[in-house]
Amino acid sequence: SKSDDGFCSAPSITESDEKTKPIYWKVTNPTLSPSHLQDLPGYTRSVYKRDHALITPESHVFSPLPDWTNTLGAYLITPAMGSHFVMYFAKMKEMSSSGLPPKDIERLVFVVDGAVTLTNTSSSSTKLTVDSYAYLPPNFHHSLDCVESATLVVFERRYERLGSHTTELIVGSTDKKPLLETPGEVFELRKLLPVSLAYDFNIHIMDFQPGEFLNVKEVHYNQHGLLLLEGQGIYRLGDNWYPVQAGDVIWMAPFVPQWYAALGKNRSRYLLYKDVNRNPL
Ligand SMILES: NC(=O)N[C@H](N)C(=O)O
Numbered sequence: 001s002k003s004d005d006g007f008c009s010a011p012s013i014t015e016s017d018e019k020t021k022p023i024y025w026k027v028t029n030p031t032l033s034p035s036h037l038q039d040l041p042g043y044t045r046s047v048y049k050r051d052h053a054l055i056t057p058e059s060h061v062f063s064p065l066p067d068w069t070n071t072l073g074a075y076l077i078t079p080a081m082g083s084h085f086v087m088y089f090a091k092m093k094e095m096s097s098s099g100l101p102p103k104d105i106e107r108l109v110f111v112v113d114g115a116v117t118l119t120n121t122s123s124s125s126t127k128l129t130v131d132s133y134a135y136l137p138p139n140f141h142h143s144l145d146c147v148e149s150a151t152l153v154v155f156e157r158r159y160e161r162l163g164s165h166t167t168e169l170i171v172g173s174t175d176k177k178p179l180l181e182t183p184g185e186v187f188e189l190r191k192l193l194p195v196s197l198a199y200d201f202n203i204h205i206m207d208f209q210p211g212e213f214l215n216v217k218e219v220h221y222n223q224h225g226l227l228l229l230e231g232q233g234i235y236r237l238g239d240n241w242y243p244v245q246a247g248d249v250i251w252m253a254p255f256v257p258q259w260y261a262a263l264g265k266n267r268s269r270y271l272l273y274k275d276v277n278r279n280p281l
């Protein structure tokens with residue numbers, strides 16, 4: 001028919017998929033996954049620049065994680081880029097276990113798929129399912145064990161002490177965290193860690209409805225590691241404007257101009273590492 005061969009025609013998108021899948025399913029089932037790109041050799045949306053990087057799922061490279069058992073890891077952000085933290089995916093397979101971070105390194109794990117059990121010496125074990133997280137203070141003995149399979153996003157950095165403050169084990173889930181005030185902004189904000197001085201970073205969960213965008217065209221001293229958990233939109237980084245979608249990871253160096261606008265039909269949600277509470281000098 002006439003409408004089928006119009007020069008602006010595009011395949012229609014089925015919305016039914018989105019509605020029936022568990023939350024965050026796009027992180028482990030991205031639209032442009034390698035299987036969908038077999039006919040487009042050499043194509044990736046990933047970029048790596050001095051002050052930012054976009055690392056899309058077809059570029060994620062997994063290899064066995066040292067110290068973990070039966071687990072594949074993909075380091076997405078490391079100090080080789082200029083960051084003071086690492087961000088990686090840990091794909092835990094059947095009967096797998098975590099290793100411990102090096103001395104004085106703090107860790108935050110967030111479950112995007114499957115489930116793990118957190119065990120430590122002082123308390124009983126806790127089950128972490130999708131959308132839950134744990135903060136492990138530096139030198140805190142613990143183990144994350146997985147019976148079936150799980151995908152975690154992990155952040156680690158050298159803890160920067162401040163006076164006599166100390167951090168504590170924290171276990172929680174996004175949906176139990178209160179919405180926080182965001183003066184001048186429209187997005188919804190939750191923070192996974194306490195805002196107290198003991199903590200030298202926080203993880204923000206930011207929600208945008210389609211059409212919403214950051215009002216502040218941010219340029220700041222803090223670093224970011226971002227995982228887009230849901231939705232799609234445009235990320236501005238410096239003078240570059242990137243189409244992004246769930247599963248994409250972004251490294252933002254200090255002072256890179258940054259801005260996001262949510263598009264499409266569904267909520268955008270991203271998880272964002274941000275260093276806080278320390279004098280930059
Ligand atoms: N790129 C961002 O979303 N940045 C956050 N609004 C932040 O710096 O808090």
Ligand SMILES: [Mn+2]
Binds near residue numbers: 218220224258
């Ligand atoms: Mn920012």
